[in-house]
Amino acid sequence: MNVLVAGAAGFIGSSVxxxxxxxxxxxxxVDKVNTEYLSNENFAFFQRDIIKDDLEDIFKNYQIDYIIHLAGVSNVGLSITNPEYDxxxxxxxxxxxxxxAKKYKIKKLLTASSAAIYGNTNSxxxxxxxxxxxxxxxxLSKLTMEKYIKLLDIPYIIFRCSNVYGKKESGCDIITKFDNLMKNNKEIVxxxxxTNVRDFIYVKDVAKAFVKALTAPVENEVINLSTGIGISIKDLINIMSKxxxxxxxxxxxxxxxxxDIxxxxxxxxxLLTLFPAxxxxxxxxxxxxxxIRYE
Ligand SMILES: NC(=O)c1ccc[n+]([C@@H]2O[C@H](COP(=O)([O-])OP(=O)(O)OC[C@H]3O[C@@H](n4cnc5c(N)ncnc54)[C@H](O)[C@@H]3O)[C@@H](O)[C@H]2O)c1
Structure with a gap:
């Protein structure tokens, strides 16, 4: 089975x-930045920009069965300063x-949407x-992305991911930031x-969910990918400080x-109903x- 992964050099993409x-x-x-990857006979890397470059040769030369689309702006702050780019x-x-995906009749497209689509809510x-x-x-851009996916007649799964954390040198999630600061005994601001509360999910669990969902008999679903457990930033710091x-x-x-939500x-x-495992x-x-601490 051939899987095209867009955003393969990214935090979630590389784990997937x-x-x-x-x-x-x-x-x-596929990624616009080159990566450290990977001498593996089952792996090929294409340095492409999904906005500017044509990817059709990849679809012509390989029979792509599935797409996992993780290329994107993943940074709320950047979307504020540069909404056009986002x-x-x-x-x-x-x-x-x-x-x-439509032209080459792929079997299923999986992508990562975000908790950010919900905004502030009370329940x-x-x-x-x-x-x-x-x-x-x-x-807004993630919600619009979801709507485009639903418009086209392609089998899909949209995972609305909560806050993903895990080890990555360039990691910009808050837990990786605290890891760097606490390990070096630096000040945290x-x-x-x-009191902000977040639902943190480990990147390897996210990768597992994407791979499991590829061939599972589940399609055309929007699914939260999360732990369902909230923790405030203060409490997170207390746990990590210990x-x-x-x-x-x-x-x-x-x-x-x-x-900031x-x-x-x-x-x-x-998620647990569709994928009880x-x-x-x-x-x-x-x-x-x-x-992360001891990896
Ligand atoms: N990390 C999280 O907590 C989180 C939560 C919810 C949703 N998501 C979504 O998951 C996806 C992946 O997030 P991530 O945390 O791995 O982010 P990331 O920034 O680490 O990875 C994104 C990758 O996409 C690539 N990319 C960006 N623009 C591109 C372009 N024009 N052409 C080709 N490649 C391009 C980047 O080079 C990068 O390698 C994003 O769509 C993000 O919105 C992430």
């Missing part, structure tokens, strides 16, 4: 590629991939049936008062970004942090 190779898939990896990548880039955990109300350009033996005072600044906890009932394999947050 590893999992696919472990499971015996052939991977056609829309280009997350919407136009996705449309380019969808056109090829937790958030179900997939909640009416989306994004408060950032990023949330938080914008806001630390694991890292970190004793510095935390500085909280009054600057609250108005695009206060509480984001996504129900994973649908996940129930016992989701990584507990403390274990995930220890993995």
């Amino acid at each position: 590629v590893k999992k696919l190779l472990e499971c015996g898939y052939c991977v056609l990896a 829309a280009q990548v997350n919407i136009v880039g996705t449309i380019n991939i969808l056109n090829l 937790f955990p958030i179900q997939e049936t909640n009416i989306p109300n994004p408060i950032s350009p990023y949330g 938080i914008s806001g008062d630390g 694991i890292y033996d970190y004793n510095q005072e935390i500085t909280y600044t009054p600057v609250v970004k108005d695009y 206060q509480t984001s906890i996504l129900s994973n009932n649908k 996940f129930a016992n394999t989701l990584t507990d947050l403390e274990n995930g942090i220890r993995n």
Whole structure:
């Protein structure tokens, strides 16, 4: 089975590629940046930009069975400073991939949408049936991406991922940032008062879900990919401080970004109903942090 992974050099993409190779898939990896990869006979890398470059030769030369589309702007802050770019990548880039998916009749397209599409809400955990109300350009571009996918007649699974964390040198998730700071005994400065709540899911669990969902008899579904458990940034720091033996005072600044969602906890009932095997394999947050600490 040939799987095209767009965004293969990224945080989630590189973890998905590893999992696919472990499971015996052939991977056609696409990313605009070159990567450290990977001398593996089942792996080929194409340095392409999904906005500007034509990818059709890859579809002509290989029989692509599945697409996992993870190329995108994943940064809410960047979407505020440069909403045009965010829309280009997350919407136009996705449309380019969808056109090829349709033309070459791929079996299924999987992609990562985001908790950001829900915006602020009062009932937790958030179900997939909640009416989306994004408060950032990023949330809006991901929601628009979802709508384009549903418009085209391609089997799909859209995973709405909560906050993904895990080891990656360039990792920009908050747990990896704290890991770097705490390991080096550096000061931590938080914008806001630390009461924001997030639902952190380990990147290897995310990769497992994508690979499992490729051939599972599930399609045309939007599914939260999350733990369903919320933790405040303050509590996260307390847990990590114990694991890292970190004793510095935390500085909280009054600057609250108005695009920052206060509480984001996504129900994973649908995920566990469609993929019951996940129930016992989701990584507990403390274990995930220890993995990062000692990896
Ligand atoms: N990390 C999270 O917590 C999280 C949560 C929800 C959803 N997501 C979504 O998952 C996807 C992957 O996120 P990530 O955390 O791995 O981000 P990432 O930034 O690490 O990876 C994205 C990859 O896409 C590539 N890319 C960007 N623009 C491109 C273009 N024009 N052409 C080709 N490649 C391009 C980048 O080079 C990068 O390697 C994104 O769509 C993001 O919105 C991530």
